[in-house]
Amino acid sequence: MSKGDKIIVGISIGDLNGIGSEIVLKTFEDSRMLDFCTPVIFANVKLMSFFKKQYGKEINFHGIDTLDKIVSKKINVLNVWKEQVEIKFGEEDFKIGEYAIKSLSSAVKALKEEAIDVLVTAPINKANIQSETFKFPGHTDYLNQELKGDSLMLMISETLRVGLLTDHVAVKDVSAAITRDLIENKINTIHKTLIQDFGVEKPKIAVLGINPHTGDNGVIGDEDDTVLRPTLDNLRNNGKTIFGPYAADSFFGSGNYKNFDVIIASYHDQGLIPFKTLAFGSGVNFTAGLDRIRTSPDHGTAYDIAGKGLADHSSFRAAVFSAIEIFKARKEYAIIADNPLKISKRKPFVKK
Missing domain, CATH: 3.40.718.10 (Isopropylmalate Dehydrogenase)
Known part of the structure; x- marks a missing residue:
């Protein structure tokens, strides 16, 4: 793994119909961020390229299929899925919720295995993530099950x-x-x-x-x-x-x-x-209280402004x-x- 001495920041992409992709792109379009960390976005490189075009961002991605291919000074995108995903900004969609959980579970697995150092989660919709295999009211409860600590x-x-x-x-x-x-x-x-x-x-x-x-x-x-x-x-x-x-x-x-x-x-x-x-x-x-580090922004999916380039x-x-x-x-x-x-x-x- 080529990561230099930079902290590897794993990013779960959250609800694809919300503002998660926008705030991730806006954060890392500033190339100085790569002086502080090596980001790994858990999603799909073709989809991230769609978002890049949607928001008019001049960003280059380094697509990878396995975490041993992470490269420092690059915005790495791990292909968690291969299929095309239909994006309808601002809509609550259970299929989109499934992709949010695919991203999250893949990122948490990498965190547990120390393939990434920390996890930053983009906002999810607590309603459309519910399924027979995922019955948690949010990130915190899921992480409490998957990681050690209280x-x-x-x-x-x-x-x-x-x-x-x-x-x-x-x-x-x-x-x-x-x-x-x-x-x-x-x-x-x-x-x-x-x-x-x-x-x-x-x-x-x-x-x-x-x-x-x-x-x-x-x-x-x-x-x-x-x-x-x-x-x-x-x-x-x-x-x-x-x-x-x-x-x-x-x-x-x-x-x-x-x-x-x-x-x-x-x-x-x-x-x-x-x-x-x-x-x-x-x-x-x-x-807090877990053996691994996870942070997130203090807001939700903001469907009302999703896809419009207005997210802070x-x-x-x-x-x-x-x-x-x-x-x-x-x-x-x-x-x-x-x-x-x-x-x-x-x-x-x-x-x-």
Whole structure:
């Protein structure tokens, strides 16, 4: 394999009728990206040439049929399938969903086998990927099955990190899903991630309440008092620097989030609405807690603008750079883990 010293970034192409191909092409039309990494797009070279023409991009692809043919300083495209695919931009299509999963599963296999160093996933449609062989609500759950560790959805930007206790769980099921074991596992995961992947020596963790006003002493639910607070107390007693639970409604508006290395939200929208309000377009979704690195942009397929050349690739580009930096940080941590005195000399790459 000819890869030089560049980190190999595998890219799953996502929903072909969405903006995935556009943001990938816009990211790598800047030839300077090849100074930082060697990209491998898991798709089909003829199809990528179609997208290149669609968006008017001056890009040359290096088509390969096996991963041992990867070449550094080239935009490699692994032919995951050979047949022609009909593209109808903006349409939800179960056949297109099948190709999204072919790309993803091939990329994950390569990640597990260390043929690629990191994985960056373009957006999928969670509805059209469902089948008898793929029954996951999204990337995170699938990766949690395929890779080692305990996954946690962590949204990151230059100024903010937001992790989730529960991610793709219906609101009606959230309170039952948040158990003491879950809280401990997720916070232990995020604590390790901040040290290992972000170079934060002593993480300061803020936790948001489950109920409005953290339950108002049981008036609006008792889960904060009976489940969340006792678990946080136990984690504090075990040496972790944890604050909260905080009432979620005023936490971000007050600017309090700036005082912490990470904020843990109880459920999806509690964390992602403020995150995307503050960092949309530059945010990255990082699947923390696994033995391999995966990032993605903070947006979906954007069918409404697919094929029109209007997509902003900033978040996807940030996802590529985040994957590279996390890979470097994790590698550095592995080298110096046996010497705790060196840990404090590491420089966090994301602003606290």
